[in-house]
Amino acid sequence: MSTIVIKNTRVMQTMPPFTVTTDVDVVITDDVIRAVGKGAGSSVQADKVIDGKGKTVIPGNVCGHHHYYSGLSRGMMISAGPQNDFIQVLKEWWWRLDRGLDEEACYYSSLICSLDAIKAGTTTCIDHHASPNYIAGSLDTIANGMEKVGVRGTTCYEVTDRNFGMKEVEDGVSENISFAKSSKKRTLVRGMIGGHAPFTIPDEGLRLMGEAMRETGAGLHLHVAEDKYDVVHSHHHYNKDIVDRLDSFGLLTPNSLLVHGLWLNGKEIEKINEHDCFFAHNARSNMNNNVGYCQHIQDVKNLIIGTDGCGGNMFEELKLAFFKHKDETGSWWPGDYLTALSRGNKLVEKYFDGNFGRVEAGYKADLAILDYQNPTPLLEGNAAGHFVWGMSSNCVESVIVNGKLVMENHSFPGLDVAEIYAQAAKVAERVWKKVDKIAP
Ligand SMILES: [Zn+2]
Structure with missing residues (x-):
């Protein structure tokens, strides 16, 4: 069993109602969100604690x-x-x-x-x-x-x-x-x-x-x-x-x-x-x-x-x-x-078995942690406006899929990303040469 706790964070739902809750902990056990709430992670023995202060957690x-x-x-x-x-x-x-x-x-x-x-x-x-x-x-x-x-x-x-x-x-x-x-x-x-x-x-x-x-x-x-x-x-x-x-x-x-x-x-x-x-x-x-x-x-x-x-x-x-x-x-x-x-x-x-699409107890732990600084109030009534007008992929800092931290602070633990891109570019060149000879 592995447990991740995201401490003192803000949670914004992207499925209606678009509620925004602040200063909460998100507790993830294995692939499922166990609890979301104020102090929910304080008595939890966590394998990994993420400081969520100033961050916003949304469903992936x-x-x-x-x-x-x-x-x-x-x-x-x-x-x-x-x-x-x-x-x-x-x-x-x-x-x-x-x-x-x-x-x-x-x-x-x-x-x-x-x-x-x-x-x-x-x-x-x-x-x-x-x-x-x-x-x-x-x-x-x-x-x-x-x-x-x-x-x-x-x-x-x-x-x-x-x-x-x-x-x-x-x-x-x-x-x-x-x-x-x-x-x-x-x-x-x-x-x-x-x-x-x-x-x-x-x-x-x-x-x-x-x-x-x-x-x-x-x-x-x-x-x-x-x-x-x-x-x-x-x-x-x-x-x-x-x-x-x-x-x-x-x-x-x-x-x-x-x-x-x-x-x-x-x-x-x-x-x-x-x-x-x-x-x-x-x-x-x-x-x-x-x-x-x-x-x-x-x-x-x-x-x-x-x-x-x-x-x-x-x-x-x-x-x-x-x-x-x-x-x-x-x-x-x-x-x-x-x-x-x-x-x-x-x-x-x-x-897939389970519930998807909310940062809420009982839902699958597929989520993104954003570094989004809102210049105007971020509330249930305007959360979707912030999503369309303000939030972008530039804000995505960490990502959890099925309870696993696949991207942590922009890096992929266990993957040599630079090497994958370099190899992909070589493969692309080879494929383009092949494609160039294929008749429409
Ligand atoms: Zn298509």
Whole structure:
């Protein structure tokens, strides 16, 4: 049994009600928060005491949709053709990168994405993976990187037929099944059943994915209607709205996650809500790909926030999402956005035992310790305003995941971070050379 006590600190909840309590101790035993209160840690025999004076403890942030395979893509120097529409972006960039990924590249992508997330106070990443020339075993490689750094997560393989037809579909499905089953023995990572997007998955693929979901109990993780092309393709080839097509294979379950959904219609949003599915909004990625603004976010029941592979910094992502919403004359306030961000914990609870998302007795010890100096009063009524307008990843000093101090005062005990980055840069160079030779 190990006990950590954070002494005399301030606790701010990021799930409504956004209460702020001061001068309290946070007592953590093993992976669970045992007590939060004034003097709660005074009579506790602690293995580790953290001076929380002047600091603010918040629940760790959740990235509701990530692509760890993008880890080595920053500044990727390859010759690429025009990218005037979304399909060209995929074909010229992402679908070339993913074909260049091998085991070593996936592992280093996972390490650096995990480090990046923890440094930003993100304690869970919901990953969506693709590496068409290295499918079998790829999810274990991603999970090994997550666990090495100590971030919590889920991963899945993006089923698609876009490179090698039905063989590729079957390989993707079997990787999902095998990882969803074997990951139940892991501490920090679980499997979902992934799919790329309806326009690259034939009906037989959706049928196999439905079987995989029923066999493993895991939910779906799928891009839908990110660009209008996906919708048009569904009407052209299947004569169905995307959500109806998914429903016909029994894929809409309460532990499933649909991503983007910009071009879904009102009826489809209602159906997603009726089935209690999660829906991840990725504002920055939508802007980057110029696919439009997701007008339905205020109608989605289980809205969560993702980055779509643009890093794991949810402070940054939430600001971008909020300001884009304002730019689109949206009526939501910071509290609505912070609520959506913290709702990611509800998805986490579908895959891990325990309660997530509050710094409170009985909740899982996934939290971040911030060095945030508030220039104006920080209270329940304006905590979300402070989160959007003031707090940032620069404030993140230490991070605890599953009761383990994975980052202490900006450093990672037991990890040679500089060496990991140096090695990742070498691997990136090797992968870029490979990708440069891959035809779109
Ligand atoms: Zn995505």
